[in-house]
Amino acid sequence: MxxxxxxxxxxxxxxxxxxxxxxxxxxxxxxxxxxxxxxxxxxxxxxxxxxxxxxxxxxxxxxxxxxxxxxxxxxxxxxxxxxxxxxxxSEIEFAAPFTKAVTIGITGSNGKTTTTMLTYHLLKSAGLNVGLGGNIGKSFAWQVADEEYDFYVLELSSFQLDGIVDYKPHIAVITNISPDHLDRYDYKYENYIAAKFRITMNQTEDDYLIYDADDEAIANWLQNNKTKAKLIPFSLSQTFEQGAFILNNNMEVRINQDEFKMETREIALEGKHNTKNAMASSSAANILNIRKSTIRESMSNFQGVEHRLEKVLKIQNVQYINDSKATNVNAVFFALDSMTTPTVWIVGGVDKGNDYNELMPLVREKVKAIVCLGVDNKKIIDAFGNVVDMMVEVTTMRDAVIMSQRLTERGDTVLLSPACASFDLFESYEDRGNQFKRAVQNL
The missing domain is CATH 3.40.50.720 (NAD(P)-binding Rossmann-like Domain)
Incomplete structure (x- = not known):
């Protein structure tokens, strides 16, 4: 062959x-x-x-x-x-038949890396023999060749799911769906949504689909399409017989007649979107019968993911935050939503068909100045030029950070949350985030 x-x-x-x-x-x-x-x-x-x-x-x-x-x-x-x-x-389709391991597949427009890392942290803390792969870390196929894991937690992009035929995860997670990568899907949102739902197409009655029940695109798909998997919804506003939800400041997870409870303030990751990531991960852990004390402890000591709302330094009482992994508008929405002080926002890069309108209320409320870091910033300037007091354009990360510092006062935040891909000025979002951290450390 x-x-x-x-x-x-x-x-x-x-x-x-x-x-x-x-x-x-x-x-x-x-x-x-x-x-x-x-x-x-x-x-x-x-x-x-x-x-x-x-x-x-x-x-x-x-x-x-x-x-x-x-x-x-x-x-x-x-x-x-x-x-x-x-x-x-895809690699996932090729490698899956060569392992007997149980796989947990996690996809979504945002939150999938955090949810993948948190789920991996939960399983590892529970002493399970678990590998981490997919869109993250060492290639899944390479691990199947070299390792003997019993479980894999896989972060799966829509591109990886496009290339599956028979692959099915035992537990599938869809964190959320918002317009992203539309350039690869003929600018049709429904094509992108269908790609994400390929994660459940081969699942049987013995498998599980964990999903955000507050997400419009997910809810619509589930109304109009069928999956055989057991459905485990999570939500910040609804409650369920079977699923994860918030009640009296507690995160509750009910699965197969079993119940897990934890105070939301004990969850290490901050922000509403991270509460959802925590619900998704703890639902997976509960399906695998991981001890409640282990889940509770893992949730309260998880450190988060590099380049995702990562606090870098506080200089002259200004907090610098690296959110370079925010490569679409929806991710920036989460970032701005979690800001509690006046913010200088560094934004720009390769636009993947962004619509900035949904950010307008947050930008009006929270952003005092915008630093555009990209080769072509026209769309950002058109969208926000009349909304913020100050807007500047730069072409290097060093200039972006120096300019941001000039625009701040004590108590402000500088947020790198680009809403775009990085390939115009950087090798990758990691390279962009690392350059930001270096520039901040050199202030």
């Missing part, structure tokens, strides 16, 4: 290693440059590869193709594979 892997990054190289171990004839092809560290791994494992091109003869003779999440379906090589009827799948 010939396995062709398109993309020589973390998921591609992990898939190549697993494929080789399982006896496939493996070839890796990347249209861009493969990083040195990954090239070395391929060479060490005697796996054939090419970069900066796709040699069609070597790709189109595949029995199965694993496509990295970053490659759009519109790419010419993908179109040719589809025309030839060659199966194009």
């Amino acid at each position: 010939r396995l062709v892997v398109l993309g020589g990054g973390e998921s591609g190289v992990g898939t190549a290693i697993l494929g080789k171990k399982k006896g496939y004839d493996v070839f890796v092809s990347d249209f861009g440059k493969i990083k040195e560290k990954y090239k070395q791994v391929l060479i060490d494992n005697e796996i054939l590869w090419e970069d900066e091109k796709h040699t069609e003869d070597l790709v189109l003779n595949a029995d199965v193709v694993m496509k990295s999440p970053g490659i759009p379906d519109k790419a010419p090589i993908i179109k040719k594979l589809h025309e030839k009827g060659i199966s194009v799948i």
Whole structure:
């Protein structure tokens, strides 16, 4: 069997290693440059590869193709594979049959990384033999090749779910859905929503779907479509016979005639959106019968996720916050909603079809100045130019931070929450967040 892997990054190289171990004839092809560290791994494992091109003869003779999440379906090589009827799948789909582990799959427009990390923290604290993968950390396929885990907590993007056929998680979580990546879905929101719900398409009556019952897109989908999975809703405003909710300042989780309670003020993560992430994670933990004392302790000592509302430093009584992971409007909504002091907001980057209108009330109420950090800031300036007192444009993170400091007074907050992808000026949202932290430390 010939396995062709398109993309020589973390998921591609992990898939190549697993494929080789399982006896496939493996070839890796990347249209861009493969990083040195990954090239070395391929060479060490005697796996054939090419970069900066796709040699069609070597790709189109595949029995199965694993496509990295970053490659759009519109790419010419993908179109040719589809025309030839060659199966194009994601890393998750390829690797899942090679492990007996129980998987918990977590998707959503926002909150999925925090919910994934928190769920992993809960399971690990309970002493379970658990791996963490998907869109985060070490590739799932690579771990299936090298490790023997009993459980995996997987963060799954819509792109990874686009490439599944038979994969099903035992526990699926959809944190929320808001318009994102619409450039990859023909600018049709319903296509993006359908991609997220692929997480439950193969689930059976023995599986679970945990979801935000306050989310309009999720509620609409569930009214008009069917899943066999047991439904476990969570909500800040409704209560359920089976699900997670807030009652008298307690988070309550009721699943299979069992009940878990915890005071919301004991949850380490702050903000309403994090209360929801906590509900999703503790619902999963309760399904797996993790001890209540372990859940309570894990919830109260969890440190949060880097680049997600991460407090960096307080300088001259001004708090600097790194929320570089906020790459869409909905994530920024959560960030601004949790601000309690006048805020200088650093925003901008590669716009993925953003509509800034929903931020208007929050910007009026909380934001005193905006620093635009992007190559093209026209949309942001048009949206908020008349709403805030001060608006400046910069092209480096250092200038963004220095300018923000000039615009603050004691007691203010500087918030990096870009609402956009980072690829115009930075390598990744991590690179953007790290540059912000360095610039703040150098003030």
